[in-house]
Amino acid sequence: MRRRNASVEALSHEFELDLAPLLAVMVKLVPVLIVSSAFVPIVIIQSELPAPVAAVISETKAEEAPQLELIVHPTSGMDLKLSQGEKNIDQVHLNFPSADKDFSILKDSLVKMKRQFPELFRLELVPKGDVSYDMIVKIIDAARKSPVATEKFKFKNNQSGATEETDYMFPDVVFANILEE
Numbered sequence: 001m002r003r004r005n006a007s008v009e010a011l012s013h014e015f016e017l018d019l020a021p022l023l024a025v026m027v028k029l030v031p032v033l034i035v036s037s038a039f040v041p042i043v044i045i046q047s048e049l050p051a052p053v054a055a056v057i058s059e060t061k062a063e064e065a066p067q068l069e070l071i072v073h074p075t076s077g078m079d080l081k082l083s084q085g086e087k088n089i090d091q092v093h094l095n096f097p098s099a100d101k102d103f104s105i106l107k108d109s110l111v112k113m114k115r116q117f118p119e120l121f122r123l124e125l126v127p128k129g130d131v132s133y134d135m136i137v138k139i140i141d142a143a144r145k146s147p148v149a150t151e152k153f154k155f156k157n158n159q160s161g162a163t164e165e166t167d168y169m170f171p172d173v174v175f176a177n178i179l180e181e
Contacts, residue, residue: 053166056119056155066117069124069176072096072139074131078106082113090116103138107147114146114169119155123170143170 066084074096082090092109114120123143127136145167152165
């Protein structure tokens with residue numbers, strides 16, 4: 001009996017837990033984790049646009065406006081899709097541009113889409129896979145202005161109510177998959 005009571009008495013000792021070393025590790029670990037974490041920079045490139053074009057871009061409501069989306073696959077080509085809400089208006093599949101003549105095909109397709117909706121200035125660009133930066137810049141340049149300097153697109157200026165003309169096609173380029181990996 002004495003042995004049982006002695007073992008029970010030995011187990012009933014209280015002890016203090018020293019948390020100071022654990023807190024010291026946490027104080028040093030948290031700044032290291034914050035400094036070593038990666039952040040995604042989101043950048044807006046400002047460009048000078050004529051005032052009526054800038055006004056139409058800022059006033060466009062996303063729900064009712066048509067959307068133009070260009071999905072770029074490095075192997076299978078590009079898909080250019082014009083839609084309004086859930087309704088698909090027009091869709092074109094283009095080969096991946098390997099030369100300047102392929103960009104003329106892209107420009108012609110963009111002009112066709114612009115003629116359907118002259119008040120649309122936004123292009124959603126979705127590069128997939130390993131599309132080079134150089135290729136993305138060439139696509140944005142092809143979409144920015146009309147390939148023919150004499151061709152102008154008419155749109156209604158909501159501020160003045162007048163019909164304006166511009167050679168800009170899609171100067172408002174948005175990367176739709178910026179946070180995808």
